Amino acid sequence: MTAETSITFPWLSLLLWLPLLGTLLCLLWRKSAAACRYLALGTTLLVLLVSVGLAVSLETGAGGWLLFEDYRWIDAYGIRYTLGMDGISLLLILLTAFLQVIAVLISWDMRKHPALFFALVLVLETGIIGVFLALDLVLFYLFWELMLIPMFFLIGVWGHERRVYAAVKFFLFTLSGSLLLLLAIISLYLLHGEQTGVYTFALAALKQTELNFTQEMIFYLCFMAAFVVKVPLFPFHTWLPDAHTEAPAAGSVDLAGLLLKTGVYGMIRFAFPLFPLAAEKSLPVLAALALIGLFYAAWIAYLQFDIKRIVAYSSVSHLGFVILGLAAWNQTAWEGSVLLMISHGVTTGALFVMIAMIRQRTATREVDKLGGLWQSQPNLSAFFLLFCFASLGLPGLANFAGEILILIGVFSSQPLWGAIAVGGILFAAAYMLRLLQEVIWGPCCEPFDKSDLCRREWLILIPLALLVIWLGCYPQPALDVMRAPIQLLLQGGMP
Amino acid sequence: MTLLLALIPILPLFGGLVNACFGSRLPRPLSALIACGAVLGSFLATLGCWPGAAGEGLKTTLFTWLQSGSFSAEVGLLFDPLAAIMALMVTGVASLIHLYAAGYMEDDSDQARFFALLNLFVFAMLTIVLADNLLLMFLGWEGVGFCSYGLIGFWYRKTENAVAGRKAFIVTRIGDLFFTVGLLWLFARFGTIGIEAINSRAAELDPTTLTLISLLLLGGACGKSAQLPLMSWLPDAMAGPTPVSALIHAATMVTAGVYLLCRMFPLVSLSPLAMGVIACVGVLTAFYAATCALAQREIKRVLAYSTMSQVGYMFLAVGLDSVSAAMFHLLTHAFFKALLFMGAGCLIQLAGHENDIFQMGGMRRRSQTVFWLFLAGLLCLAGAPLTGGFFSKDLILATAFAKGDPFHLGIYGLGVLTAGITSLYSFRLAYLLFAGDFRGEELPHELPKLMIWPLPLLALLGLSGGLLNLPHLFGGRSWLSGWLERENDLLQIPLQSEYLLLGVAAAVFLLGWLVAHFRYRRFAERETEVCKQFFLTGWQCDAFFDRLLIRPFRKLCYFCWQGGDLGLIDGLVEGFARACLQWGHAIRFLADGRISRYLQGFAWGLLLIVGWFLLQAVR
Amino acid sequence: MATWMFYILGAITVVATLLAITQRNPVHAVIYLVNSFFALALLFFLLGAPLVAAWEVIIYAGAIMVLFLFIIMMLEIAPGVEADRYGPNWLQWLPILLLAAALGICTLLLTGLDPVGSNGVPHWYASPRDFGYALFKEYALAIEVVSFQLLFAAVGAFYVGRPERKSKSPAGGDR
């Protein structure tokens, strides 16, 4: 473990704890909904500002940790407060900070316990950022579970009709995965301690633990259990459509845009580097599941009647793509995977935002009751068209860049997987065009609120749209940031 | 010069974006003006670049789009002779069609959306044409698909229009899958996706791979160009506004497949098998579509099938190793087919928005101008001697004949037969439209001047298109072949045979006319025969695909959803939950709320512990 | 002597406890229990814990049992009050009197003898001084904790047992 303690300003801790500070303030001013709103917005904007500032000012092209913090925490058990940010974390944190601003803005009119709502959204932000930063396994697990609690309440309290069912399902699925993770973390800690006499949870140290193959496989499977459920990979995905469908808009945005990414990040940062041999052996299985999920989810999405479910299943399908890229285990595919994660966060987040807006105007999410929205809301529909096409992978818009890199990477190492995966693009078109068909084309369904976008909604959609186009047309800056860390990870090294 | 080159695609992109973002707030004439101006500017830029195209051509790289590992895709433009002539055609025809559209859309409330999509289409099409690598080409490829989707479903209030747009996008995307796989494969083999690099190194590939890649590219081309078996979207695509049909589904997008094959010709031509398949696909589509066109009732569907048929000829030309013949026919076809579609738009307007040719007739009396212009287009289509269509089609057929082997002679035979059918349905259309009296009840709508005056120009181009590549026989110098540096495409057959072939072509044209003259001169509502019904529905292809693909697909989806997700996975999960619940119910009596019961449990536990210690003590 | 005393007192404790738990009337049960606790206190004394013995009497037999009696009376749950009208039921009173007598004799015997004298009743016992040292030196923190516990218990008891509010105030609606 590198004992270097950064003497410079603890930017990472600032990023991490700012939202929690916002939470406290929100709870203090819980009497006034407006105050909470602005507090939440201010906090998320501040986090965005700090992260963008870091992204601009740091030498992002270089390998290694861009920022690193390491303090003593609980000495008795060798638990340390270790945070580190490399290019991948930086990108994901940027995404988090951005989407949280969107999540706050989209819930601007929240009437039900606004203070608590915004407080939970901010706690969630701390949890997610913590997951992306933590390098001590206990710290990581702490944040991993911290994400779960606010999400549970966001779904369970502010959700729609079947919210309790969805919240419990979400909670049980993810919890059962993460318990195995906890078990594996503790056993690994003990094993490492027995071997070296140094009891520590530091990732860098645990990487050196000598394991025989069986042990490694067991640990790996336990780690993956948590991550795979979160991603979610087929066949562990059935919580996602329910959770998405029932969650409030901000919850859906966070769930699709961020929570799913923590699973992939966990694989990249923890599961693969800690257990390289087991990971290598598991790649074909991972790829097979990813491929199945890719098609399976797309097929199911094609038949859904609830527009939120269509987008939810599309998430499963896209994440299948991401995992497939990881399974290909080469630079191009990994870069594509990380890029697709980010693009998917933006596009799917945008789609959920739009669905919330549509629901606000039509009071329904049933495809049968929707239609012809272009007639009364051309601007809203135009944005919807843009995001749908971004999601189905139109070149020049966000998802395509990631998908094509994944395909190229996969094809160059496993041509058959790549060739099969290409088919996924077709089915993405099938369900997305059906969604468009049912929502914005066709005869008009007479929404009760015929107003087009209001100023706040423009404010939400324009940055999303610009980001979608930017990621599609010029993703090179993002690729440059993630290049060095991915190279290191692929070589089995740590920054 | 490179700036000018970059302007070619950027101008329409800019016009499209302006119209998309602010179009609805601009005054109507301004929005139309921006759209037309952008395309016209692009046309002028193409003209400006033209001198640079000869030989190696112009090249420019704007920026790096994607770079990862050894993979790199630049936004780079390549302006070589092939691209130049295609770009000139696209921008030229598009300019005229934009002018026409300004008239056509005069009182449509959604004009801005229309022009935004139309401009973006031109941008995407030019990207296909000018791209110097396959990925950028793919961007244009999908971009035209998107615009085509948006424009076919432009009048979205009718569900079937939107459905037609969706069908077009999805069917062409099936083709795109093949294209994508081909692209991936080429990259895996060559480590580059630059078109020139791949073409120059194509010979390194082993024959099997080469054939497979060529066939994959053919698959992509088939989707975009509505060739067998991915053809069923094109007739439905006629739901869009007429300028769209003229621009996208006649002159430009559907020929993108031909262009792709020409672009990759050095690669494709190395595989004889692939070439044979391309020729077969081409001639079979030509024949299939011509028969379908015979029975159609809607004017635009007739034209759609005829487009499919003509594009089939172009494929045939590629398959016959003759890029210049393909491009020749592509150009003349673009002129006369755009003319025909725009003329059809005028006729529909004149007939009071009546689509059905059985309800028309006597249209000549409604507008002499349109009659003559439309007739000029039909003559080109039918291959009347000395028109542009005649020369280009004859060149293709003669090339097939010149190959001499039985396979190619068979193709020649089928091609000639198709030419006869083409002539037949062209004149059927002419007689049904213009002969006799008007059979419908609608009153004519007024025709904006803007809709008329691009037509004569196109008619002129169509009729004189033969000059582009006038064979030596007629004193020409085969300019196009020279420009494309494909001198070996020139016919190598004796003069007598050439005369003979010309004679056959003319005879076939006359035969078709005569049959049409006797059968359709006087309109009679004939009862629909089975055969006719078969042709009308495009050989029942839609029903066939519905049975073969769509229904099983829906069943599969339903099975995955109900059986897989809700049944198996959720069943297992919820079954487990239910089992827990059952177990809880089973032991529920233990917790009946009485303190004494709980303490009893406590006591039993105590007993167990004590018993355990006792046992230990005994041991 | 002391050994015999132990068994006798043990027997008294057991019998008194047995009688206590079989009573229908809680008042009677409490009376028997007081008896039992007295015997227990003597046992503590015998085992060398005079201070604990004293507290046993003060806290258990005194305070806690009296608290029980108060509550029982306050709630008026003791049956057979009317039986007192006819004077005490001697048969009913016999066991407790016997036990009390036995206990008294034991006490007299124990106190009559010198506790640290030749009989050597407890040859080891904890003097209050030792006890104090141990309690406030080694267990100082625990004492603090326990005292807080007592405080909380007092507050809790006060809260639970507070008079019920009338339905005027809406805040009471959650109970």
Added chain:
Amino acid sequence: MIVPLEHVLILSTILFLLGLVCVLVRRNLIMILIGIEIMLNAVGLLLVGASAFWQQIDGQVMVIFLMAMTSAEVSISLAMVVYLNRRKGTVDVRAFDEMRG
């Protein structure tokens, strides 16, 4: 030590069991509490006995804590008895089974 430790143990066990039986068998809340007191006293006896056996003062200190805890417990539980009686008008435990699973 005046008697062997075993005898103290036996006595304390007997007392404990009597208390337990009281708790388990009686339905009157007051009687249940009395049973608990008996059990606690049995434990106290054990602690004192052990203290005498090892001649260590800690056992007796524990008894003091035990007593403090008992008084806390009794005060709370009796307050609750009063409260429950006020609510249901009875001290029969069978009336208080809302925690039924």
